[in-house]
Amino acid sequence: MSHWTLVERETAHTGGSQSLKWGGEGGIDVFSPMTKIRRFIMKGGKSKSDTKSAKLSVNKKPTTKAGGRKSGKAAKDPNKPKRPASAFFVFMEEFRESYKKDHPKNKSVAAVGKAGGDKWKSMSEAEKAPYVAKAEKRKVEYEKNMKAYNKRQAEGPQADDEVESEKSVSEVNDEDDEDGSGEEDDDE
DNA sequence: CTACTGATTGTTTTG
DNA sequence: CAAAACAATCAGTAG
Numbered sequence: 551m552s553h554w555t556l557v558e559r560e561t562a563h564t565g566g567s568q569s570l571k572w573g574g575e576g577g578i579d580v581f582s583p584m585t586k587i588r589r590f591i592m593k594g595g596k597s598k599s600d601t602k603s604a605k606l607s608v609n610k611k612p613t614t615k616a617g618g619r620k621s622g623k624a625a626k627d628p629n630k631p632k633r634p635a636s637a638f639f640v641f642m643e644e645f646r647e648s649y650k651k652d653h654p655k656n657k658s659v660a661a662v663g664k665a666g667g668d669k670w671k672s673m674s675e676a677e678k679a680p681y682v683a684k685a686e687k688r689k690v691e692y693e694k695n696m697k698a699y700n701k702r703q704a705e706g707p708q709a710d711d712e713v714e715s716e717k718s719v720s721e722v723n724d725e726d727d728e729d730g731s732g733e734e735d736d737d738e
Numbered sequence: 739c740t741a742c743t744g745a746t747t748g749t750t751t752t753g
Numbered sequence: 754c755a756a757a758a759c760a761a762t763c764a765g766t767a768g
Contacts, residue, residue, distance in 0.1 A: 633760045636748030646762070659762050663745035670747070689749080 629702065631695035637678055637685035642666045 635643075645666045649656070656662065670678070 633748095633750050633758090635760060636750095638747045638749095639761060642746075642761070657764055658744070659764085660743095660745040662762075663747090665746085667746040685748080692750085 629699055631692055631699055634688040634692040635685060637681040638666075638670055640684050640688070641670055641673075641678070641681040645669065 642662075646662055649662045649665055653661070
């Protein structure tokens with residue numbers, strides 16, 4: 551299966567990576583980001599789960615994480631903050647360990663995902679509460695992270711376009727880096 | 739060697 | 754407002 555020839559948008563965004571090895575002048579498409587194609591295919595009929603699950607996800611991950619890029623252009627912005635983990639993901643972090651203990655031999659992320667999702671739905675909102683609370687916190691950190699990131703981008707290279715121009719006013723915002731956030735107030 | 743795949747749901751983002 | 758994209762994970766797979 552290598553000729554779906556379907557490209558919607560540049561798959562390169564976050565991780566940047568995406569194999570744009572197609573420096574071809576013609577610029578036809580990349581044959582592989584099935585990530586999006588998946589939706590396209592499954593959208594039609596789903597015999598497995600009827601409940602809903604209409605949406606699938608796409609994944610892309612630069613293995614090089616933030617440290618090693620390589621020849622091409624993999625990580626454009628190593629400091630680019632990633633989206634905050636949702637409550638579900640926070641719960642998953644724990645769940646993964648649990649699942650790992652129960653199934654040390656399992657190597658499929660899908661298995662854990664399914665199991666986690668199933669349990670997540672099974673949990674009451676009360677149980678999810680702690681996770682949600684944490685998720686909200688992550689969001690705040692993300693915003694803070696983004697703020698710093700934006701600043702960095704503005705300061706570093708000559709950002710001329712694309713910088714959310716604040717039209718106006720004097721927004722002298724002095725956010726000196728690193729504010730020691732209190733962090734952690736437990737209350738369960 | 740490096741990027742992608744699988745699968746989950748929730749949030750962030752973009753159109 | 755709605756749909757898309759992407760967040761972690763881990764080992765395997767393909768180019």
